[in-house]
Amino acid sequence: MKIGNVEIGRRLERFQAACRRAGVKLTHQRLEIFREIAGSTEHPGAETVYRGVRARIPTVSLDTVYRTLWLLDGLGLITTLGPRRESVRFDPNLDHHHHYVCVQCGLAKDFESADLNVLAIPASVKKFGSVMATHVGVRGLCAACAKETAAGRTKAKGQPRRKPSKP
Secondary structure (H helix, E strand, O other), X not given: OEOOHHHHHHHHHHHHHHHHHHOOOOOHHHHHHHHHHHOEOOOOOHHHHHHHHXXXXXXXXXXXXXXXXXXXXXOOOOOOOOOOOOOOOOOOOOOOOEXXXXXXXXXXXXXXXXXXXXXXXXXXXXXXXXXOOOOOEEEEOOHHHHHHXXXXXXXXXXXXXXXXXXX
């Protein structure tokens, strides 16, 4: 499914304004990469975005697509689903639990919450299919990163995030 032209235009304006505010050069490739993701409701992966953009710009590289997507994430123009960066994280805890993930360093911690465990699944989810399990992911800035940011030792929110450290 695709997004309408009016909404794509609104998203493109927001993208251009964010680039200007951050001092990020607005290249033709970046614009086309953003246009590709802004026009989709499918939560495309980098390879899907690459294939779509490559149809219009045959010289675009997969590396450029990845770097631009992480730039967009850092600017707060897109969010991510699933594992961060290139590394897959493994969780040996098979008990029902939730995760806290630091958006800056990638720190992941388990937590339990009786309140979250009993959240009702909205009826609208049934149109997607059956629900086998639920998991709540909480994103934020861990205490260590918040301290570094306050001390001016890391890039402020809205700037590209550093790559999470390997576990």
